[in-house]
Amino acid sequence: MLIRTPKSSEIKENQVTDEHVYQNRRQLLKSMGFLGASALLTNQHASASSWFGGGDDETFKTSALEFSQPKHFQSEDVLTPEQKIISHNNFYEFGTGKADPVTNSQSFKVDPWSLTIDGLVEKPITLGYDDLYKGFDLEERIYRLRCVEAWSMVVPWIGFSLADLIKKANPLSSAKYVVFDTLYDPEQMPGQRNRFSGGGIDYPYVEGLRLDEAMHPLTLMSVGLYGKTLPPQNGAPIRLVVPWKYGFKSIKSVVRIRLTDKKPTTTWEQLAANEYGFYANVNPQVDHPRWTQASERRITTGGLFSRNRIATQMFNGYPEVATLYTNMDLRKNY
Numbered sequence: 193m194l195i196r197t198p199k200s201s202e203i204k205e206n207q208v209t210d211e212h213v214y215q216n217r218r219q220l221l222k223s224m225g226f227l228g229a230s231a232l233l234t235n236q237h238a239s240a241s242s243w244f245g246g247g248d249d250e251t252f253k254t255s256a257l258e259f260s261q262p263k264h265f266q267s268e269d270v271l272t273p274e275q276k277i278i279s280h281n282n283f284y285e286f287g288t289g290k291a292d293p294v295t296n297s298q299s300f301k302v303d304p305w306s307l308t309i310d311g312l313v314e315k316p317i318t319l320g321y322d323d324l325y326k327g328f329d330l331e332e333r334i335y336r337l338r339c340v341e342a343w344s345m346v347v348p349w350i351g352f353s354l355a356d357l358i359k360k361a362n363p364l365s366s367a368k369y370v371v372f373d374t375l376y377d378p379e380q381m382p383g384q385r386n387r388f389s390g391g392g393i394d395y396p397y398v399e400g401l402r403l404d405e406a407m408h409p410l411t412l413m414s415v416g417l418y419g420k421t422l423p424p425q426n427g428a429p430i431r432l433v434v435p436w437k438y439g440f441k442s443i444k445s446v447v448r449i450r451l452t453d454k455k456p457t458t459t460w461e462q463l464a465a466n467e468y469g470f471y472a473n474v475n476p477q478v479d480h481p482r483w484t485q486a487s488e489r490r491i492t493t494g495g496l497f498s499r500n501r502i503a504t505q506m507f508n509g510y511p512e513v514a515t516l517y518t519n520m521d522l523r524k525n526y
């Protein structure tokens with residue numbers, strides 16, 4: 193399915209659909225039996241300009257996307273309200289505080305964008321901004337995102353399988369791992385200009401997956417959430433979402449995807465390998481050295497400090513990925 197290519201200037205005030213209207217519409221469609229058919233929804237909202245505070249002069253504009261809603265990616269979980277998803281973020285390139293990304297990223301330029309897939313592939317490819325939305329069937333997938341800091345959200349992501357992207361480049365049989373890089377642009381990303389405000393990270397932020405994890409049908413390249421293109425604080429224009437792993441694997445604003453035969457060293461392994469492993473599978477039985485991972489604070493409607501604590505599930509409640517780790521000691525390979 194082709195979709196209308198969003199342009200950052202397209203959204204109009206009269207297209208506003210706020211989050212509770214979105215939720216109600218979902219409920220209505222569900223009760224009418226529409227969700228899961230290829231219901232083609234166009235959900236729009238104005239950018240969050242009415243409430244974004246912040247240091248930037250301009251406010252980032254998101255655009256409506258068209259997408260299908262496969263039944264198996266719907267969920268009974270209560271969605272985290274949109275305002276919380278787009279205002280409580282980890283994106284150290286824009287600062288280490290939870291409110292820093294939304295404050296410092298509103299003038300981030302995503303068009304033009306360049307995403308290269310190269311390394312051990314037969315056919316390296318480079319996608320521009322428009323290509324991120326064309327040539328892929330965009331799907332809405334409601335995934336839980338469990339942060340290693342023991343909070344979690346339920347997000348209606350929009351995107352396509354990473355496998356579909358990797359297949360376009362024809363991986364060589366020698367490829368075993370996939371390495372992802374975030375944009376390096378200290379002019380736009382204040383955290384990259386200063387080691388202290390950037391959390392001590394040696395940028396660019398790097399993440400990695402085993403090739404079979406990358407090819408798993410749950411692994412998503414996301415270009416949107418709540419019906420619209422991603423705002424910068426959530427990783428515009430394209431970010432990874434691996435729902436059975438801790439949130440730090442879900443690298444944002446990706447510019448390069450490289451296939452390799454060697455296990456890469458990821459940003460968080462570089463910073464503290466004893467705390468943040470390569471696998472980072474959500475596992476309530478393996479605690480972080482400084483806190484338990486047995487439960488999590490689900491961010492729903494109750495405010496960031498509400499006591500909505502629930503038990504964490506193995507693989508974040510995606511048991512279908514267990515076969516990727518047969519015969520592996522998940523205490524050692526944390």
Ligand code: MTE
Nearest residue numbers: 281282283284339374397439440442443444
């Ligand atoms: N990607 C980059 N480039 N920089 C980051 O600091 N933070 C990670 C991940 N991706 C991060 C990143 C962490 S720790 C989490 S929990 C998730 O993004 C948060 O995604 P969200 O803000 O969309 O909830």
